[in-house]
Amino acid sequence: MSEPLISVVDLRVEFPASRASRDLVGRGRPVRAVDGVSLDLMPGEVLALVGESGSGKTTIAHALMRLVAPTSGQIVHHGRDITRLAGAELRALRKSFQLIFQDPYESLDPRQTVGAIVTEPLLIHGVGRSSRERAGLVREALASVGLTPADEFAGRFPHQLSGGQRQRVSIAAAMVLEPELVVADEPVSMLDVSVRAGILRLILDLRAERGFACLFITHDLSLAWVLADRIAVLYLGRVVEIGAAAEVIRAPRHPYTRALVSVVPVPRPSARREQVILEGETPSPSATPAGCRFHPRCPLRRKLGNPEICERVDPVLEPSGADHAAACHFPLEEADARQRV
Ligand SMILES: Nc1ncnc2c1ncn2[C@@H]1O[C@H](COP(=O)(O)OP(=O)(O)O)[C@@H](O)[C@H]1O
Ligand SMILES: [Mg+2]
Structure with missing residues (x-):
């Protein structure tokens, strides 16, 4: 077997105690959002991370993306510990790891056009030698997510789009950098039921075409079963079971x-x-x-x-x-x- 793209080793993320906590039992104690998670993600595979609300899914995603700092543990990328990477190395990593957010209504800047939103990652990472080349890449990315005619969509603002179309814009913005890993955090849970299948199909098709690995986060085990090669089941911040999707479902x-x-x-x-x-x-x-x-x-x-x-x-x-x-x-x-x- 090839070596993992990512190994998460005994990852812990604690948040300070919240005085506003609803739970009397845990009040005043730190929140152990991620509490000793270990898992491997292989190149090109879809790993579903399944767990109920509050089980730590988003926190794991954010730790992988280096949006929250782990309390302890390691994230290893191609054999290199990236847990405490900074500066230019962290920027390079941010280019190859892309996050598709749960809420396409909150994640897109309402003041920017679709074209500007998809161009931004290229500018941040210095991709494309000219604005013309970048415009070409943006057009391609929009077409690849089904937003055609691309030139017409590029000129629109998020409020002129449906929820499904907005999520396609965030997927285009993730794709334009040709990532090695896509973390999709419940990418359809905020969308109308009628457009969910289309977005899921799109993510799977892009994965088949481009070969990125995908950490697909969901609270829905049946969705994980349909989409993923492997499933990791999370309970209270810990992976309690992991394995080939068919095995986990057939013989948990x-x-x-x-x-x-x-x-x-x-x-x-x-x-x-x-x-x-x-x-x-x-x-x-x-x-x-x-x-x-x-x-x-x-x-x-x-x-x-x-x-x-x-x-x-x-x-x-x-x-x-x-x-x-x-x-x-x-x-x-x-x-x-x-x-x-
Ligand atoms: N920034 C934060 N500050 C304090 N507690 C947080 C923060 N983010 C998440 N949590 C808590 O950590 C736990 C896990 O949250 P999260 O990772 O969002 O779970 P999920 O995505 O599975 O619903 C929850 O109890 C949540 O309230
Ligand atoms: Mg979440």
Whole structure:
């Protein structure tokens, strides 16, 4: 196997305690938004990062993009630690990593035309020898995301565009620099349902054409299943399971993944499995449970008669299969995983 494009090693990002916190339990304690995440992203692959709201997805994306500083851990790019890169080296990195934001209404400058928005990254990174050459690159980028006639779109302002068209503009602005990595942070969750499929198809087509790796962030496991080569499942700032998408869906090892998978609509009714409804709420990331962070809600632990190890020992990701790993003291066997928790 080739070497990873990116290795994230025991990444932690803490935010200072917020006095405005809704959660009485964690008030006054730092928010452990990302709490020991390790994962590899291979060149050209689509890795879906799946987790419920507040599980740390955006913070991981921002740490990768170097928009927030990690508290500890490493981000390694082609074998080089980039966690504390600065100056010209950081600028070069920013050129090859591009972020597609969740909200195309907030991420585009309303005072700039579409042409100016897509030209800006070229100017920042000194790409193109003349304004004419840059205009050509911008036209090409707009055409590649389906905004044609490109010259006409280049003259418009964001408020003259639909949500889907705006998201196409942000994708064009990401593509114009020919990135090696595209981080797409819930790129369709703010869009009208009717235009979502088109935007997802566009991202996949561009990926197939250009070969960039994609970290695709979503709270929707079924979407991850359709789009990704591999899936990483996040719970309270930690990857609890990672593996080939089909494997994670077909035979989840972690009881949390198992519960998520159980409510994914399946195409064949005969394959319908018992739904696992988790009890309780996800705890606050400023009051992460000791031991296994999932133990207070774990149906398997209850079934096993509350093994003490779950309350005391924080499980690490252990391989189970060729491209599959889970952080659970009692990972589900294949036969079990298909049937029940
Ligand atoms: N700048 C910040 N300051 C304080 N807390 C933050 C900040 N950004 C995110 N958080 C908290 O960190 C946790 C993870 O947030 P986030 O990464 O946005 O999750 P997700 O994208 O999965 O919804 C949440 O509890 C959130 O409230
Ligand atoms: Mg988010």
